[in-house]
Amino acid sequence: MKKILYAVSLSLLSVAVLAACQNTGTTAQSANPQSAQSVPSAAEPVLQISTGKEQQGWTVTTLMSHPARQTVQTPDDPAYHQPRQWQAVPLHALLPSLKAGGHTQFKASDGFVATIADDTLLSAATPWIAFETAAKPWPALGAGKPSAGPFYLIWTDAARGNISQEQWPYQIASVAPVQSLTERFPALLPAASAPLKEQALRGLQAYSRHCSVCHTLNKAGDASIGPDLNLPHNPTEYFQEKMLRQLIRDPASVRTWPQQSMPGFSKEVLSEAELDDLLVYLKQMAAQR
Numbered sequence: 234m235k236k237i238l239y240a241v242s243l244s245l246l247s248v249a250v251l252a253a254c255q256n257t258g259t260t261a262q263s264a265n266p267q268s269a270q271s272v273p274s275a276a277e278p279v280l281q282i283s284t285g286k287e288q289q290g291w292t293v294t295t296l297m298s299h300p301a302r303q304t305v306q307t308p309d310d311p312a313y314h315q316p317r318q319w320q321a322v323p324l325h326a327l328l329p330s331l332k333a334g335g336h337t338q339f340k341a342s343d344g345f346v347a348t349i350a351d352d353t354l355l356s357a358a359t360p361w362i363a364f365e366t367a368a369k370p371w372p373a374l375g376a377g378k379p380s381a382g383p384f385y386l387i388w389t390d391a392a393r394g395n396i397s398q399e400q401w402p403y404q405i406a407s408v409a410p411v412q413s414l415t416e417r418f419p420a421l422l423p424a425a426s427a428p429l430k431e432q433a434l435r436g437l438q439a440y441s442r443h444c445s446v447c448h449t450l451n452k453a454g455d456a457s458i459g460p461d462l463n464l465p466h467n468p469t470e471y472f473q474e475k476m477l478r479q480l481i482r483d484p485a486s487v488r489t490w491p492q493q494s495m496p497g498f499s500k501e502v503l504s505e506a507e508l509d510d511l512l513v514y515l516k517q518m519a520a521q522r
């Protein structure tokens with residue numbers, strides 16, 4: 234595949250991307266302007282995709298002319314909850330460096346950060362970068378809110394890959410290889426001496442998948458949407474267990490306000506056993522700060 238490196242325009246988004254890239258150890262400046270073959274217009278948002286060795290900026294225009302672009306249909310998705318048709322390029326065509334055992338991080342412009350195992354990205358389900366075109370804008374995510382665009386990670390055959398709602402990051406600004414969450418943030422690990430260590434470790438898995446995309450714990454993690462779940466105090470300390478369970482299942486059934494944004498986790502998404510494990514993990518972490 235022909236590699237095109239773009240000089241990054243000084244649009245607001247690029248500035249945001251630059252800031253985001255500082256955390257991943259790569260910078261947008263590593264795209265060598267000398268080798269730029271085409272420069273996107275300043276108004277066009279850029280999706281930065283890094284293989285770890287090199288970084289490439291994609292715009293809606295360049296994705297539209299990608300040879301692997303297709304019209305893709307999904308029966309349902311966490312942003313719109315309805316059958317939809319998308320213009321999309323398979324992630325594999327944009328990021329050929331995916332490898333078993335690796336992890337890939339998707340950073341959204343709103344502070345949501347999903348780390349997805351490459352094994353999942355290479356599983357029976359197929360991930361695509363869907364992009365929003367000016368000709369067919371996507372609906373708003375709610376009154377007064379923007380759409381899921383311009384770049385959205387969607388899946389075909391999602392059920393076959395057991396893909397959860399947090400693995401559909403939207404408003405993506407950058408994609409890059411990273412080490413696993415606990416390799417980067419050992420402060421998330423339950424202590425070797427934890428009384429229910431096995432269960433706490435299973436709870437950590439549920440936490441990594443479903444909660445770390447928005448929360449930090451012990452200030453460890455990538456995301457910045459929800460409050461830290463251990464500092465200064467842990468919700469297992471200030472919520473009664475019954476209410477904490479209810480809050481995780483359906484936050485609005487416990488308290489409600491207009492800007493509320495945490496999604497609920499149904500039994501289909503987070504089984505009763507997984508919720509038990511998650512609470513064991515959170516309680517353990519209350520003893521580790």
Ligand code: HEC
Nearest residue numbers: 443444446447458459460468481484492493494495496498
């Ligand atoms: C999409 C982002 C998102 C995800 C995913 C998410 N949360 Fe939240 N969470 C929030 C936000 C934002 C708040 C603040 C309240 C609000 O706006 O809903 C919050 C609030 C909370 C609170 C209340 C804290 C307090 O002191 O009021 C708890 C407890 C909590 N989350 C636990 C979890 C757990 C456990 C998970 C994983 C199963 C999770 N959250 C997943 C965004 C998220």
